[in-house]
Amino acid sequence: MAILTYAQAIREAMCAELRRDPSVFFMGEDVAAFGGSFGVTHGMLDEFGAGRVINTPISELGGVGVAVGAAMMGMRPIVEIMFADFIATGFDQLANQASKLRYMSGGGVSVPMVVRAPAGGGTGAGAQHSQCPEAWMTNIPGLKIVAPATPRDMLGLLRQAVRDPDPVVVLEQKKLYKTEGEVPRGEFVIPLGLAEVKRAGEDITLVTYGAMVPVCLDAARQLAQRGVAAEVLDLRTLVPLDRRAIISSAKKTGRVLAVHEAPATGGFCGEIALTVVESDAFFSLKAPVRRCAGADTPSPFQAELERLVTPDASAVCRAALDLVRM
Amino acid sequence: MPQRALPDRETQLDMYETMWTIRLFEEEVANYFARGFIHGTYHLCIGQEAAETGVLCGRGPGDVAFGTHRGHGHALAFGVDPGAMMAEIFGKSTGCCGGKGGSMHMVDASVGFMNTNGVVGGSIPHAVGAALALRMQNKRDAVSYCFFGDGASNEGSFHESLNMAGLWKLPVVFVLENNFYGMSTHISESMSDTDLCKRAAPYGIPAAREDGNDFIKVFGAADIARRHAVESGPYLLILDTYRICGHSKSDTGYSYRGREEIEQWKRRCPIACARRYLEEQGAAKREIRERERRAGERIRRAVEFALAGPAPAPESAFLDVYA
Numbered sequence: 151m152a153i154l155t156y157a158q159a160i161r162e163a164m165c166a167e168l169r170r171d172p173s174v175f176f177m178g179e180d181v182a183a184f185g186g187s188f189g190v191t192h193g194m195l196d197e198f199g200a201g202r203v204i205n206t207p208i209s210e211l212g213g214v215g216v217a218v219g220a221a222m223m224g225m226r227p228i229v230e231i232m233f234a235d236f237i238a239t240g241f242d243q244l245a246n247q248a249s250k251l252r253y254m255s256g257g258g259v260s261v262p263m264v265v266r267a268p269a270g271g272g273t274g275a276g277a278q279h280s281q282c283p284e285a286w287m288t289n290i291p292g293l294k295i296v297a298p299a300t301p302r303d304m305l306g307l308l309r310q311a312v313r314d315p316d317p318v319v320v321l322e323q324k325k326l327y328k329t330e331g332e333v334p335r336g337e338f339v340i341p342l343g344l345a346e347v348k349r350a351g352e353d354i355t356l357v358t359y360g361a362m363v364p365v366c367l368d369a370a371r372q373l374a375q376r377g378v379a380a381e382v383l384d385l386r387t388l389v390p391l392d393r394r395a396i397i398s399s400a401k402k403t404g405r406v407l408a409v410h411e412a413p414a415t416g417g418f419c420g421e422i423a424l425t426v427v428e429s430d431a432f433f434s435l436k437a438p439v440r441r442c443a444g445a446d447t448p449s450p451f452q453a454e455l456e457r458l459v460t461p462d463a464s465a466v467c468r469a470a471l472d473l474v475r476m
Numbered sequence: 477m478p479q480r481a482l483p484d485r486e487t488q489l490d491m492y493e494t495m496w497t498i499r500l501f502e503e504e505v506a507n508y509f510a511r512g513f514i515h516g517t518y519h520l521c522i523g524q525e526a527a528e529t530g531v532l533c534g535r536g537p538g539d540v541a542f543g544t545h546r547g548h549g550h551a552l553a554f555g556v557d558p559g560a561m562m563a564e565i566f567g568k569s570t571g572c573c574g575g576k577g578g579s580m581h582m583v584d585a586s587v588g589f590m591n592t593n594g595v596v597g598g599s600i601p602h603a604v605g606a607a608l609a610l611r612m613q614n615k616r617d618a619v620s621y622c623f624f625g626d627g628a629s630n631e632g633s634f635h636e637s638l639n640m641a642g643l644w645k646l647p648v649v650f651v652l653e654n655n656f657y658g659m660s661t662h663i664s665e666s667m668s669d670t671d672l673c674k675r676a677a678p679y680g681i682p683a684a685r686e687d688g689n690d691f692i693k694v695f696g697a698a699d700i701a702r703r704h705a706v707e708s709g710p711y712l713l714i715l716d717t718y719r720i721c722g723h724s725k726s727d728t729g730y731s732y733r734g735r736e737e738i739e740q741w742k743r744r745c746p747i748a749c750a751r752r753y754l755e756e757q758g759a760a761k762r763e764i765r766e767r768e769r770r771a772g773e774r775i776r777r778a779v780e781f782a783l784a785g786p787a788p789a790p791e792s793a794f795l796d797v798y799a
Binding site: 175201206207209211212213214215216217218219220221222223224225227242243246247251252253254255256257258259260291292294314315316 | 540542571572573574575576577581583584585590591593594595598599600601602603604605606607608609610612613620632633636637639640643792795796797798799
């Protein structure tokens, strides 16, 4: 075992796959000599050379499109989009191209590529650099979407994403970059589509992912002090969704709170909630299924304002207690 | 000035046959659509056969190509089977994409025809990525052909793609089929400067503009382009041509183009011009007619194949979303 930060786990995952498979290469803005705008890819150019660690111009549409073309020819590109918000800048290549080429060709071509992007707020970067855009993409069949919350999950899922035969979007949480965690050494992957119970409990299930995982774990500690045992279910993968894990936990606790940083309306919490209520877990419910999500606003710049629109442990705790007291 | 390649007689006749194959294919698509065998829409390339054939006739064994929504000609000129294509348009399981793609999404990766695209400019970065892959895979004698129209040269994807291809000196032959209209909009209304060659200059890419309806000239210009792509880097070949037919099934092309202009271009039909050229150069009428007959036979068999094919199995609607 080793201790890595979340950011180091990203680099370690990419390096491990570039070492393992000569068809893997990496491209993004400022990723080569500069080492990436968050320092994540520092050293990769030295190890793998300019042929496999490629600086692109500021061209999200072109960059993702080039990766699509290379993937169709049997390469396995990893593309970094500097901020997940800029997925919007090149969205045609994910929404209309990468996701659909296998299907439209009747299986004639495939697009094994990874798009990884730092998402989320909490760094004072403002509305265009702080979004969690998973809900833009979870409704596009053909894409897989992964949102790791720990260094271990990042390492295992990103490695698996590179090996996946389909296009995978890996949403990183920039405010988790410095968090540390234990990671296994050597060959290690985590299959996509498997949620993980990060903390077991019998009274209420907090279904969550990404930056809200540590928030929910914090909330669970606060709830424990009030005699409420919360289960924290980390989805880890959004598409394909581990519905069985959600339903099983809902049946066990009878109370479900969906938690994410992205705005509430149209957010992934809807998918989580419907997964519960359309299943026979409905009959185990002791309270309505609710959500604790970001406010329906863009992210304000000023720190206190931003805190107001973002769920924190207290907000999760309050929402959970409301359900427990019903 | 690089020496212009001239196709030999046999190659000229091959090109003539390919152009006929495209023309007859397109006419049958329109015919069967009108009779209710095909649904959806179609975008025919009638009038643009020489531009597409003249370029792709000179392709190398490892080359790949990317076409447009008006891509039947690109696919046929690249060697995709007309039967598989017609069956695809008929929505049959025997289609090249199992009926899942249709007219705008033709793929036959087994011959290197990677995609036609329903999004204008959508495949331009793909062609650049494919060229990057060819380099990474050490396929030094292969190029990536990228077809698009005048309209697409206003898309951001065009500029981003040419910029990267030029920067990295990738083996891409960009072919801009200028048929003067982006659907109903004349190029003089969509760009301030219609000197299309200039569009390559900012990206360090050489460009040439040629008469796209002269199959001999296209062949020669495309040969220069391909050799440049193999030896030095990307090339932009602009071919002036004209879509004699309408934009799509619901458009005749007459509402936004003058009758006089259309008649002028009809007189310059690339196939009629090719035939005149062949006759003037001494090709036997018998040989010419034989090539026409062969083209007709291929299309007749393609339609037969399409008609005979079954509809896709219902479960296929749910397959190939993921691997």
